[in-house]
Amino acid sequence: MTGFGRATAALGTYTLTVQVNSVNRKTLDLALSLPSEWEEFETPAGELVRKYAARGKVGVRFDVTGAEGAQAQAVTWDEAVVDATLDHLAAQAARRGMKFEITTDLLWSVASAQRKKTEFPTGETVQATVLATLEEALKAFSAMRAKEGAALLADFTSRVAIINGHVDAVAALAPTVAPAWREQLLKRLREANLSLNLNPDDDRILKEVALFADRCDIAEELTRLRSHIAQFGALLRGDAEIGRKAEFILQEMGREVNTIGSKANNIDISRRVIEMKNELERVREQIANVE
Numbered sequence: 001m002t003g004f005g006r007a008t009a010a011l012g013t014y015t016l017t018v019q020v021n022s023v024n025r026k027t028l029d030l031a032l033s034l035p036s037e038w039e040e041f042e043t044p045a046g047e048l049v050r051k052y053a054a055r056g057k058v059g060v061r062f063d064v065t066g067a068e069g070a071q072a073q074a075v076t077w078d079e080a081v082v083d084a085t086l087d088h089l090a091a092q093a094a095r096r097g098m099k100f101e102i103t104t105d106l107l108w109s110v111a112s113a114q115r116k117k118t119e120f121p122t123g124e125t126v127q128a129t130v131l132a133t134l135e136e137a138l139k140a141f142s143a144m145r146a147k148e149g150a151a152l153l154a155d156f157t158s159r160v161a162i163i164n165g166h167v168d169a170v171a172a173l174a175p176t177v178a179p180a181w182r183e184q185l186l187k188r189l190r191e192a193n194l195s196l197n198l199n200p201d202d203d204r205i206l207k208e209v210a211l212f213a214d215r216c217d218i219a220e221e222l223t224r225l226r227s228h229i230a231q232f233g234a235l236l237r238g239d240a241e242i243g244r245k246a247e248f249i250l251q252e253m254g255r256e257v258n259t260i261g262s263k264a265n266n267i268d269i270s271r272r273v274i275e276m277k278n279e280l281e282r283v284r285e286q287i288a289n290v291e
Helices: 036-052 079-095 106-112 124-191 203-215 221-238 241-265 267-286
Strands: 004-011 014-022 027-033 056-065
Touching: 004 027, 004 056, 004 124, 014 124, 027 036, 027 241, 036 079, 079 106, 079 203, 124 221, 124 241, 221 241
Parallel strands: 027 056
Antiparallel strands: 004 014, 014 056
């Protein structure tokens, strides 16, 4: 499922921004982007993310900026040392009778040699703030995914209702299949003009009809399919993760629908089977991304 969350917090003179986003993926693919100074935060941060996401390609970025918006990893200049160095160079040039001119390149070279890194915020207190900010971003991220989940739930519910309607229609048609086939058999025998003394109650005809009725009997498949539909509906209404279990139930529903299609020997049932397959495929495509 897709989602996005963002949160900020103060770290002394700096501002921490945590951004979480995800796109669809069957498994959890987590990528954390932390400053190198916070490498020890990676494990607890990953554990926290896994409490909110079990599937999807999830990216988490931690940005630290200074008071003026610059990255905290930026450097500051020790201006007193730079000035003293330039004065010393000027004095040395004068003592030797050389012309001394401060150029941009010289200034950059001297300043770079004397620069010092800004002290980066670290420590247990900082870790607590970082994790708290991450959790705030994750809550926003989770809320967005919950909205998408609610829309998917409505879609799944409507499609399951459509499938249920087709199942009821197939169940109503099933008892008519064998009698219709019997009438077709008798009609073909009459049209063949084999000069047979046809008796609808002939043992041979009854045996053929009985064999056909057994081959096209879909009562068990309908019972199992209805059971799977009920399980899927209960799963949708529950609070637990549904992803992998739902995939398995849909797989079993598809198996029963395919068996019904191969056994039914009825054009109207075949049409219903096609429609059920279409609905199951639409649900299966979406459920692959649901937790």
